[in-house]
Structures are given as C-alpha cells and as structure tokens.
C-alpha cells in the first residue's frame with residue numbers, strides 16, 4: 001500500500017468517526033430532552049436503572065483491562081539465612097566450595113558495577129558467532145575459536161551508544177552427555193543482568209521450557225531468532241509471529257538477527273578450476289542492539305536487585321539439593337550403625353529363637369535418631385507406636401527375611417562357612433537395614449512419622465533381594481562375626 005492510499009484511508013476513517021460522534025451527541029440530546037419531560041418518579045427509576053447498568057459495564061471493562069499481576073518470580077531466601085544453611089553444611093563436612101564461590105562472585109560483580117549479558121540457547125544456535133559480531137575487537141584479541149563452546153567466557157562489548165557490556169559466551173544446552181556444561185551455562189545465565197536467548201527456528205518444547213525457567217527467576221530476557229538469512233521475508237514474519245506468541249509474558253522483545261557465522265561456497269576460476277572458499281557472513285544484528293539498549297538502559301545498579309534475587313534463588317535450589325544429599329548420606333550412616341548393632345545383638349544371643357523379634361530399644365533409638373536428622377519431632381508415644389507397627393509388619397515378613405537370608409548364605413560363600421546363628425544375624429541385618437531405609441525415605445518425602453507409608457516401604461524392602469545392598473549386609477555380618485570371634489579368642 002502506498003503512503004498516499006494509507007493517508008486517504010486514514011482521512012476517511014477520521015471523517016466517519018466524527019460523523020458517528022455527532023450522531024451520538026444529537027441522539028443523546030434528544031434523549032435528555034425526553035427524559036426531562038418525564039414525571040419525576042419515572043426520572044428517578046430510569047436514572048437508577050441507568051446507573052446500575054453503567055456500574056456493571058464499568059466493572060466488566062475494569063476486569064478486562066485491569067493491569068495483569070506479574071507472575072511472581074521463584075522465591076529466594078535472604079542472604080543471611082542462606083549463609084547459615086551453607087555454614088551448617090560445612091560443619092557437617094560437606095564440601096560447599098562452589099556455593100561459597102557463587103556468593104563471592106555475586107559480591108564481586110556488584111562491586112564491579114558492569115552490566116553482564118549472557119547469551120544462552122541450545123547448541124549451534126550461534127551464540128559464539130553472535131559474540132564475534134557484538135565484540136569483534138575482544139574476540140580478535142582472545143581465542144576466536146570455532147566449534148562447540150565448553151566453558152563460560154567473558155568478552156568486552158559495547159552498545160552503539162558506547163555503553164560497555166560484559167558478554168558471556170556459554171556452552172549450548174541439550175548436547176548429548178553435556179549435563180555438566182548445561183548446568184554451568186544455566187548458572188551463568190542466572191548471574192547475568194540480562195539474557196539473550198538464541199534459537200534458530202520454532203521453539204521446541206524443551207526450548208520453551210528453558211525460556212520459562214529463566215523468566216521464572218525474573219530474568220530480563222530477549223528472544224533472538226538467529227540465522228534469519230535462511231528464510232525469506234514472509235517465512236521470517238510468520239516465525240517471528242509464532243515466537244512472539246510463545247514468548248509472551250516471558251521475553252521483553254523478540255527479534256530476528258543474523259549473527260553471521262561462516263559460509264562455504266565454490267568459486268570457478270578463469271582457468272576452469274574450482275576453488276572452495278569459506279568466508280564470514282556479514283552480521284545483521286541491529287534489532288538486537290536496539291532491544292539490548294532498552295533492556296540494559298537502567299544500568300548495572302538498578303538491575304542489580306533482580307540479578308541478586310536470581311542468584312540467591314539459584315543458590316537456594318543448589319543448597320537444598322546439597323542438604324538432601326548430605327542428609328541421605330547421614331541417614332545411611334545411621335542405618336548401617338544400627339544394622340550392625342542388631343547383628344552383634346543377635347550373635348550374642350545364647351540360643352536364637354525361631355521367631356525374629358525386633359530388638360525394641362534398638363528400633364526405638366533408630367527411629368528417634370532418624371526423625372531428629374530429618375527435623376521431625378516425634379513423641380515417645382509416637383516412637384513406641386511406630387516400633388509396635390514395624391513388629392506387626394515383621395510378623396508376616398520374618399519368614400521372608402529368613403528366606404532372603406538363607407539365599408544369601410548360599411550366594412555369599414564366606415557367610416555359609418560361619419556356621420550356626422549367622423542366618424539369624426544376617427536376617428536381623430536385613431530387617432534393621434530395611435526398617436531404617438524405609439523410615440528415612442518416608443521421613444525425607446513426607447516430613448512426618450507416617451506409619452502406613454513407612455510400613456509399605458518396609459514390606460517392599462524386606463522382599464527386595466537384589467542389588468549391592470545384600471552384598472554390603474553380608475560383609476557387615478561377616479565383619480561382626482569375625483570381631484566377635486577375635487573377642488572370644490582374646491578372652492580365652
């Protein structure tokens with residue numbers, strides 16, 4: 001459409017609007033005159049009805065147009081409580097070096113007051129090529145490597161108005177076997193003030209998830225469709241339209257760019273021979289620069305609170321994972337200790353009964369210790385109840401435990417040579433190990449002493465005669481036996 005036709009259409013539209021306005025005003029005046037001619041009581045009734053309609057109309061309008069509440073970013077703990085948790089982990093002997101380093105980097109960047117922008121996206125979407133286009137000087141000086149990026153690197157870039165940026169090139173996500181690299185990239189994205197998410201076509205479900213994950217941390221985001229040179233104008237417009245729909249509410253802007261990259265082609269020379277040529281494509285990234293300019297306009301200081309929130313939220317997750325891991329290791333240690341005590345107790349019994357009875361004091365103390373580890377308060381009554389329930393479960397389960405133990409005697413030849421009593425000792429190891437594991441898993445998941453849940457897990461574990469668990473318990477039983485023997489020999 002030419003400019004002239006567009007102007008003509010606009011003029012017609014304005015004229016039509018004016019005509020409508022006049023008509024409406026005339027109608028309103030006529031209505032007002034008729035309204036005034038009505039008797040007073042009718043004026044009041046009609047007035048009231050009109051008022052109700054107006055109020056209803058306004059509230060519908062408000063409901064439709066009300067400002068949407070921003071989705072709340074993932075919660076972040078305050079710095080002090082996070083440091084306390086990390087300190088507690090350190091005291092338990094867990095390595096917290098990475099978490100400490102993250103906090104130190106948080107402070108370092110705050111003090112540096114520079115704007116950090118991370119490029120993020122799947123492998124081969126053109127992140128490194130974009131760095132090359134955004135920071136040509138910086139890359140010439142450092143290693144402008146081609147190929148897959150395997151670590152995080154920073155480059156000095158500049159916006160068209162001269163404002164400096166620190167650009168982070170990160171490994172691409174979704175590389176086969178590249179989980180560690182991906183985690184590295186995600187952490188760097190959280191550390192940046194803004195993120196450019198690169199794609200090279202429609203967003204796959206995983207890419208859309210990744211975008212949502214980033215925006216969930218409240219990260220200012222741009223979605224850049226790279227390799228735009230691969231489509232014609234109509235295709236590009238369609239793609240952009242779809243991407244805008246997918247990124248709505250997540251990315252501040254969606255732009256199409258060509259980061260460049262290299263292209264190969266054949267050149268026919270005058271003598272008829274053919275030559276392979278590789279050259280750099282000319283980058284076209286103006287829309288991205290504009291969007292970046294707007295996104296980073298507030299400056300490092302104003303963008304810092306959001307960045308800090310994202311880093312602390314990320315640290316919260318990582319600390320939580322480490323806490324779970326540490327607690328699981330601690331629970332395993334406790335369970336082992338009690339399984340061993342149960343074996344020692346069984347070996348010390350003068351004549352093993354044919355029935356297996358859980359040693360009550362030992363079971364209660366195991367329950368108490370595991371509950372405390374998981375921060376679950378359990379009264380004495382609850383603990384006793386729990387042990388009683390476990391005994392009931394075992395009444396039907398003891399034959400299973402004995403059968404599993406019997407098989408283990410055959411499977412682990414060393415065990416079979418030990419002689420009488422060892423069958424029972426091993427069954428007790430199995431029972432205490434199962435009980436401890438069942439309870440620990442239930443506590444970790446439910447955060448309460450749930451008899452039913454732990455009971456179901458106990459039954460399953462008693463019958464589970466696979467895996468390295470039996471081997472470990474066999475070793476434990478043999479060790480206890482040998483120690484007892486050594487004790488006897490020493491005592492003789």
Ligand SMILES: Nc1nc2c(ncn2[C@@H]2O[C@H](COP(=O)(O)OP(=O)(O)OP(=O)(O)O)[C@@H](O)[C@H]2O)c(=O)[nH]1
Nearest residue numbers: 123124125126127128129149172258259260261262
């Ligand atoms: N057609 C076209 N190809 C591009 C463009 N930008 C990059 N490429 C090509 O895409 C491929 C991957 O580019 P890289 O910059 O290495 O991609 P990356 O995202 O850094 O890849 P990883 O580091 O493996 O995650 C290269 O072959 C580039 O030449 C572009 O704008 N258009």
Ligand SMILES: [Mg+2]
Nearest residue numbers: 127128148149
């Ligand atoms: Mg790369």
